[in-house]
Amino acid sequence: MGCRWFLLSLTSLLACLTCWAAPPDLVLRNGLLIDGTGNPPVKGDLAVRDGRIVAVGVVAEKGLKEMDVAGWVVAPGFIDVHTHAENIEDHPRAENFLRMGVTTLVLGNCGSSKLKLGEFFQRLEVNGTAANVASLIGHGTVRAQVMGGSFRRAPTEDELNQIRAHTAQAMRDGALGMSTGLIYLPGTFAKTEELVEMAKIVGARGGIYASHMRSEGTQIMEALDELCRIAREAHLPVHVSHIKIADKNRWGQSAAVLARLAAARKDGLRITQDQYAYTASSTGLRQLLPDDAVAGGRARFAELFTDADAKARIVQQMKDRLRQGGRDDFAYAMIAHYKHQTNYNGLSVPEAAKAHSGRATLDDQIDLLLEIEKNGGASGVFHGMHEDDLRAFLKDAHTMFASDSGVRVFAEGVPHPRGYGNNARYLARYVREERLLSVAEAVRRMTSLPAKTFGIPQRGALQVGHWADVVVFNTDKVQDAATFKAPHQYATGFRLVLVNGKPVVEDDRQNDGLHGRIIRAR
Ligand SMILES: [Zn+2]
Known part of the structure; x- marks a missing residue:
């Protein structure tokens, strides 16, 4: 106890020394501080000034702005x-x-x-x-x-x-x-x-x-x-x-x-x-085609259709690979964004094949996939994993959580929901x-x-001197909303997101602030 008090006092003292000239821009009060290193949550305050974290724990000074975040988690961005x-x-x-x-x-x-x-x-x-x-x-x-x-x-x-x-x-x-x-x-x-x-x-x-x-x-x-x-x-x-x-x-x-x-x-x-x-991945539908078929570019790919033997070889390769993976058809693959025919977005490959040709046999599905590639390709969502494997990987201490997403353009296509929901999920x-x-x-x-x-x-820890990337969320309410059917939905439960000390998200609404920095390796 004594030791901890000493450390806390020392932190406060150091904080005072570094910021004696001016009060903090913002102090978050009474939050549940999760410092990012794996330490359990501790009740306390966090002060930010000039884009940096200037005090963590007990903050005596009054900030230019104060926010009571009792009951909310305060964590690194x-x-x-x-x-x-x-x-x-x-x-x-x-x-x-x-x-x-x-x-x-x-x-x-x-x-x-x-x-x-x-x-x-x-x-x-x-x-x-x-x-x-x-x-x-x-x-x-x-x-x-x-x-x-x-x-x-x-x-x-x-x-x-x-x-x-x-x-x-x-x-x-x-x-x-x-x-x-x-x-x-x-x-x-x-x-x-x-x-x-x-x-x-x-x-x-x-x-x-x-x-x-x-x-x-x-x-x-x-x-x-x-x-x-x-x-x-x-x-x-x-x-x-x-x-x-x-x-x-x-x-x-x-x-x-x-x-x-x-x-x-x-x-x-x-x-x-x-x-x-x-348990679903996402990439181009082209991944379902053999490398040999697409390696020569679009013009050569189109040529393949004039050669019945060449096409038959591709079809056979696709069937073989499907079976090697333990599957009978492409029902696990969904069309996410197909510019050429947007009414197929959100359909599985058999559903789209049915819409396209009235039939959904494996050959019809392959015909459709080849035609999609011929028309410039499409992105897909592949329901290919098992939840037990996901959980096993999740529990390993060396696994980080990352979205594999780009910036989503609101309402465009039916993309994988991970871009909107991963961290909240x-x-x-x-x-x-x-x-x-x-x-x-x-x-x-x-x-x-x-x-x-x-x-x-x-970055990555609530530490004095670190850039003030901070997220304030509610553990009972944080929620991903994006689904595979309706992915364009933002996550909720975030009261505040600071980027380099500046609020960007407040009460689940984002302002127009562009406060990010380029991070170059040292
Ligand atoms: Zn990848």
């Missing part, structure tokens, strides 16, 4: 390490994120990023964003830049040097690390050696390697082996993006995957993972309803764990 929010340039308020407490976005995932991060960051700084923005450099982006359309080979020595140069530049521009998307073009054609060479540049500058692995189902153990090899040979921390078991006939393998990760950590590798709180469903983890632990997974792992300085 959430950090979403897996976003595809490059479109924040067009939608700087990023309302879907801020309104579920997310104050920092990591862009550039799954191998796809802005190539010239320095210029991108400068533009964002000029125009402003509501959330803080950091980015990885995408391997796929760099590979496409260097190797053009020639995907299906290893880079020449000269090209490899160019890959290294782009990567080094991105790291100098402040990238937190690199990402790969090894099921996507062109990443899927890269051999491990190429990834190691790029990762060495990243590792030498203290960055992380985050990967959408080569397989999230049938070949997941081999995919983990590759990840571990990269960690070992390039000497850097590695991270599994949106961990899941996607193939039906591999459901239940979460335990084996977690055991593999634990063994790697025991061997000294630094490995973490992120996850979203839904962890707090509502898995903390409050299912009691799978404590609120302090859930907050840690969304704050200090991502900040430490991705090297985000001075």
